[in-house]
Every structure is written in structure tokens, then in C-alpha cells.
Amino acid sequence: MSVIVILLIASISVAALFLGAFIWNIKSGQYDDEYGSSVRILFDDTSKETKTK
Amino acid sequence: MEAQIAERVQCYHCGEDCNINPIQLDDKPFCCEGCKMVYSLLNKSGLCEYYDLNQNPGINQKIAVRQGKFAFLQDEKIVQQLISFKDETQSHVTLYLPQIHCSSCLWLLDNLPKLNADVISSKVNFVRKEVEIIFNHTKFSLEDVAILLTSIGYEPYISLNDLGKKKPRVSRKMIFQLGVAGFCFANVMLMSFPEYLGLEKSEEYLQYFFRYINLVLALPVFFYSAQPFYVSAWGSLKQKFLNIDAPIVLAIFVTFFRSLYEVLTSTGSGYFDSMTGIVFFMLIGRVLQDRTYQRLSFDRDYTSYFPIAVSVLKESKEIPTALPDVKVGDTLLIHNEELIPADGIITRSHGYIDYSFVTGESIPVTKEMGEIIYAGGKQKGANIELLVIKEVAQSYLTKLWNNGDSQKKEQLEKKSFVHALSRYFTVILFSIALITAIYWAFVDPTKIWSAVTAILIVACPCALLLSNTFTNGNVLRILSRNGFYLRNAETIEEIAKVDNVVFDKTGTLTNAHKHDIEYIGEKISKETEQQIAALASQSNHPLSRSLADFLGKNTAYSVADFSEETGKGTSGLVKNRHIAIGSAEFITGSKNEHEQGTRVYVSIDKHFTGYFTFKNHYRQVESCIDQLKNKVALSVISGDNASEKGALGRIFGTNSKLLFNQKPDDKLAYIQSLQKKGNTVMMLGDGLNDAAALMQSNVGVAITDDSNNFTPASDAILEAGKLNKLAGFIRICKLNKRIVIASFILSIIYNIIGLSFAVQGNLSPLIAAILMPSSSLSIILLTFGASNLLSKHEL
Structure with a gap:
């Protein structure tokens, strides 16, 4: 069997993984609130600080 | 004199100007007790980062929310319909908070559990202005949640619309179908390259390998991704109408089965690359065209304006009652800032009613005891008692609303010009196929099959569909960037046909x-x-x-x-x-x-x-009206008296119709009379009193000062500040059709080239593979370029 066959199977599996990741992304609702996530990442996590005060 | 003008002091919480003596706490000025309360509450819980993220992020608290406003949430029946999920200890609820406006809001509401330990989690959806709260219902009721939110300035908006029906989730099926099609298309293209370039004799076994992989990859596209086209084509055939999807489905079927046959019999490599590509591109067009605006709603009916419950007085006790249970003869207690949900007679104290929801007029009117008041107004000032004379669903405005609703449905069967165009196209295509078949029957009968299928493959009207969906999608995008949001792509065509524009006055032409x-x-x-x-x-x-x-x-x-x-x-x-x-x-x-x-x-x-x-x-409309005047008939239809006739006459000129003292059903009747004369009417209005006319008109445009505001059901929503661009918007919608036709002509040229190969019976996969993407891509580029260029010119 030629090496190209193995390569192709590998490349399609990798692509299929990405397709799976894409579907998972959409299903989990990551694109439902585009603004929220972009802002949340900038918040400092101060929860522990304030509790120990 | 100058010394008397104090320096501007802004409230630390909400940013409003403070009086000469602001309320002080921790060296911070506050405009009112309410704002100070919120600050001290947040300060106590260590949530003052709220104020660091944005300056003065708060919501003004001058108007206090009445104690016991959420008493109706004690009613188990109402609570059950609001809660989306419930187990032994936890309840999930999604509440709409129209006040959400900045990252501070997002931060604070996400941190709700810190404010009260019985809130287990809360997550904001900023775009929808909703917060999903999970709370421990054994210690904390939904009423407590509402009170907690209100105490920090985010009073949940709970309307009659939330009762009962669950909102349908946004459908993501087409996105999945698009993803699958994209994956399969790209890989099929990859696998097809050896075939295009030719393989050496020694590597022939590879050819079969590639072909079978292509076949496997084409299956999900054929059975899953192409489903929207099957559904639409089948639906139209059942109605004995040939829409554009019917010939496309035919082409997909022919391509798939011919390719299947070729691969299985080892006679060729098939056209899987073309088929998957066509489906992929057409799905992109569909998704672009069907995009929705999450924060806008075009289908609001009166239930989203009305409260979920009101206080009914029984034996001088206030009983919170769900609105549908209110009966004729009940006495309602309407508090300050509450909406009047049903027509009734004032039986105690006097009403001071703000009808801005209904008429667009912001100045409240006084109503004395014994007077009839109509539903839809908001009471300002002291509590009033109201004897219900008509049930909620029978009140003047809701009846009018339902009236317009039923009439609109009859018009829904509008057909796009694209379908008609595709029908001509299909007829021509079948004649060519027939002639070719007859020709080859005489010359070389073995070639009939391959020539005819090739014609059907090459000449499917997918280019027409592509140019239509991509242009529509792009035009919708351009318009929305300019503050004009359309319900769907069909509205573009309707706007292009408009020959009569009717304006409401108060709230529409005036601010x-x-x-x-x-x-x-x-x-x-x-x-x-x-x-x-x-x-x-x-x-x-x-x-x-x-x-x-x-x-x-x-x-x-x-x-x-x-x-x-x-x-x-x-x-x-x-x-x-x-x-x-x-x-x-x-x-x-x-x-x-x-x-x-x-x-x-x-x-x-x-x-x-x-x-x-x-x-x-008056809003700045002169230049827009000037441009419209020569092209379409204009009228102004106002519920007010004729005192502004002079001012309007100067703007609108002598050829326009100015109607005053028009009741909501007069407006509806006026639109109907214009339509009977064969006019295509665009109506612009803003209040509930225009709702029936908006629904009756061919294109109902709701004007709003703030696109987050509530607007009556309509085909389009226009930001008030962009009213002067209306003439430009109409021109763009007219150009939309021309762009579609121009790109269609381009696609016909590709079709002729493809057909010239097909009729000879030697359409090689390579030619198909070059023609398909190049025609699709050039059409996409043309439509995007042309619509962007033209809109820049027009706006």
C-alpha cells in the first residue's frame, strides 16, 4: 500500500476532528453571545481576594 | 452670574447631573437615595469593581420601584410557566433585563452569586440582554430573585408574552449542514486533483481509491447538507408551483446518480466535486440571507407590552392576578408607572396617562373619574382604580391588532421574481436537453445518456440562486449597518415595488x-x-x-x-x-x-x-422627502388635530395628502383603500396605534429612537436618526434586483460555455470542476462588489 493512502486517511481524520470541534462549538452555544465572551476574558478574577478581606 | 453656575457634579452611580447638594457617601456624590442604596449594597458585598470597569455604569434610581410589584411571582401557576427547569433544590430561569448596556452590567450580573449565596449561578447573554439564573428555590423564591435584581437597578421585564409558550431556539441546523458540506467539499476537491492532473499507469489503483473516498464524502452532502433544498422544492411542488429549488434538486440528483454510476462501473470519476461545491456555496448564500438580528424582534404582539399580572381589588384586598384571568366587572388597581391592560372606567382618583406607547406622544393626558380609558397607556402619579369593561383580548387596541394580523396572512404568498426567472430558464434548459437527445439518437445513440445528464448538471440555475441569496444577504448587511433592519430578504423586493409612502406624524416625523x-x-x-x-x-x-x-x-x-x-x-x-x-x-x-x-x-x-x-x-427629513416627492406618492396620517398643517405642508409640498384626526382604524382603512387602488404601500409608524396599519401595509416600517426599544410588529425597523436616508434605502432595494439580473446574465455566459461541451457529450470532470467554482466565485465577487459600491454611492 502506498504511503499516500495512509497520508490521505490521516489528513481526512484530522479534518474530521476539526469538523467535530466546529459542531461541538456551535452546539455548546459559544457563538450565541459574541460580545459577552470577548469582555469576560478581560475581567480580573478578584473573587478570592475579596472573600479573604 | 458665572459664580452661580456650579461645576457639573455627576452621580457616581448613574452619571446624571446632581443637584446643588448631592448626597454624599464615602466622598462620592449621588443624585438620589436610590443610587446611593445600590452603591452601598455593592460596596458591602465587595463588588465595587463594577465602578472601575466603566464610569458611572449604573441605572438611575430616581423612580423607585413599588414595593410588592413582584407579588404576582408568589403565584405558583405563573412561576411554573416562567421557570425553564426545576429539580428538588434548583430552579433555572431566564429573565429579560433591558437595562443591560455595558461590560459593568455583564460583570455585576455574572457575579450575582456573590451578592446572595442562594443564587447558584448566573450568566448573561449580552446580545439578547438576558440573564440565566439558577437559584436554590428551597430558600429563595423567584420573587426574591426579581427583588434582588431590582435592588441593584436591573428590574426584570416580565411580560404577558413570557407566559405559556416557550420561545423557539434559534435553529442551528443549517450551520451544521454548512459545516458538513464545507468539510466534504474541501476534501473531495483534494481527492480530485490527481484525476484532473492525470495519473501514471503504474498508479492506477490509486484512482479507484480516490474515487471511492469521494463517493463516501459525497454521501453526507447528498443526504444531509442538501436537505433544505429538498424540503423547499417538495413544498413548492405540493402547491403546484415550480420554485427555483426544484430544478436545483433535479441537478443535484442527476449529478449524484450519474457520478455514482460512473464510479461503481469504473467508467469515470463522476462530478462529486461539482455537486458538493454547489451545495456548499448555495448553503453559504442561504445562511447569509437568513441571518437574524438577535436583539430585534419583528413579531411582537400586544402581549410583549402587557404585564403578566395586575392587582385586582376584591373586598378591598389587592390580589395579584394573571392577566388572562381578568374578567369584565373586575376592579383593577393601577399603580404609578403601570400599564393599563384593559379598557375600563376610572372609578377612583384621576388618571394621568402617558400614551406614548400607543400614539408616540410623550405628554400625558388627564382623565377624570367616570371617563373611559383605553388599554395601552401608562399611569403616572397616584394609584387609580379601574372597572374593566372589556376583557384584555377584546380591548380596542388588541382587537385592532388581531384584525391586521389575519389580513396580513393572505398576502404571505408573495413570490419572488427569481422563481419566475428560473422557470423560464428551466423550460429553455429542457428544450436544449430534448433537442440534444433527439440529435444523438440519430447520430450516436450511446451518447444520449451522457449528453443529457451533462446538460442538466452544467446548467442548473444554482448561479441564479447564488446571485440572489448573496446579493440579498449583502444588501441586508449594508442596510443594517446603516440602521435599517429588515425582517427577511423578501422585504427587499417589496420595498423595491413601493409606490406610496405613508408617514405617521407624532413620534415618526417628530421626535x-x-x-x-x-x-x-x-x-x-x-x-x-x-x-x-x-x-x-x-x-x-x-x-x-x-x-x-x-x-x-x-x-x-x-x-x-x-x-x-x-x-x-x-x-x-x-x-x-x-x-x-x-x-x-x-x-x-x-x-x-x-x-x-x-x-x-x-x-x-x-x-x-x-x-x-x-x-x-421635526426630525431632519426635508432632503429625504424632497427626493421621495418626485418618485412616490406621499401622505401623512396623524391622530392629532390639524394645528401643524402649515409646517407639514412646507415639508411635503402640495401634492402630498395630509390627513388629521385619524383613529387607528382610520389609518388601517386608509392603507386598505390605497391597496385597493393597486398601490404598494410602505407605512412608517412607531406606536401601537399604527400597529394595524403597519401590518396591513406591504412594507411596515417601525421607527424607533433606540433599537433596543419595543417596536410594534413590522417588516422592518428603522433607527429614527436614519430616517433622512430612507430615499437611499429604497434606491438600494431597487438596485438589488438589477444586480441579481446582471450576475445572472454573467452566469448564463458560463452556462453557454459549459453547455457547448455538454451537448457534444464530452463534458470532462476537469471542465466541470473549473467552470463550477469559477462561475460561483465570480458571481459572489460581482454581487458583493456591485452592492457595496452602489450603496456607498447611494448613502
């Missing part, structure tokens, strides 16, 4: 929140003006607020002995002068029956000095 103010009477000094402003700024009446804005807000005077009579006027002592402003009756003691427009009378030390006149402030 309900702005007035042109003029003072008439004895001369008063600048100082006195400032003193009047100080008095006016104490009142929450819209006219007082306008007046305070007009005269200058930041006066250094303080008001003593302030008193206000709802709907009549206010008075107070400013620098030991007694100043009073209000209605003619309040100031002069006698009613002025002949007054034109709205006036506020002034007296100083009991001496009548003059009055301010308030005229509607």
Missing part, C-alpha cells in the same frame, strides 16, 4: 422627546430663567424636563417648599420668590379653551408673566 420651545409674555431676566429651570428640574413631568433642558440644567439655585400636583403643575420657593409653572388652570385659575398646541404657564410671586409654547420638533 416625541424633543420640543421646540418658545417663551411668550413679559420679559424675564436670565436669572429668572435659571430659577424657573431649577424648579422645572425638580419635576419628572416630560414638559418640565424639556423646559429644564431648554433653559439650562445646571443651575445653582435650590428649591424650597417644592410641591407638585400631578398633571397640573409645580410650585416652589426659589431665592424667596414663589415660582409656579403648569397648566393655564393651575396658574391663571381659568381654563384656556382656545389654546393651540401645548403650553406651560409661568407665574412669579402669584403674578402671571407669560407662557412657554411647546412645538413638535
